[in-house]
Amino acid sequence: MADINEVIDKAKELAQTASEKSQEFYQISKCKVEIAQLNAKLDRNYASIGKKVYDATKKGAEMPDFAALIEEIDLLKADIEEQKDIISSIKNTVRCAACGADVDENDPFCPKCGAQK
Numbered sequence: 001m002a003d004i005n006e007v008i009d010k011a012k013e014l015a016q017t018a019s020e021k022s023q024e025f026y027q028i029s030k031c032k033v034e035i036a037q038l039n040a041k042l043d044r045n046y047a048s049i050g051k052k053v054y055d056a057t058k059k060g061a062e063m064p065d066f067a068a069l070i071e072e073i074d075l076l077k078a079d080i081e082e083q084k085d086i087i088s089s090i091k092n093t094v095r096c097a098a099c100g101a102d103v104d105e106n107d108p109f110c111p112k113c114g115a116q117k
Contacts, residue, residue: 031083038080
């Protein structure tokens with residue numbers, strides 16, 4: 001009977017691990033979707049600035065004020081960094097200060113750029 005109980009315990013342990021990994025995958029995927037949406041908003045803001053500069057230059061007019069768009073871009077970038085930090089936390093990694101790549105907490109150097117942590 002001990003053998004069957006060991007098999008059952010091992011199966012429960014494997015099911016728990018699979019459930020945890022599935023949850024991690026879901027959370028990471030959710031963050032990546034959020035990052036993609038934020039990047040799309042960034043692109044629209046950059047395009048808006050470019051169009052306004054083009055239109056003003058074409059008309060010989062003064063450059064419009066971009067403070068609101070720049071502030072929104074900064075907020076979007078901060079939101080993207082927050083999502084990346086959440087992903088790093090889920091994966092138990094740290095982000096390289098030099099290139100932003102995920103680095104295992106135990107690695108002394110970034111595998112992407114070679115920078116020391």
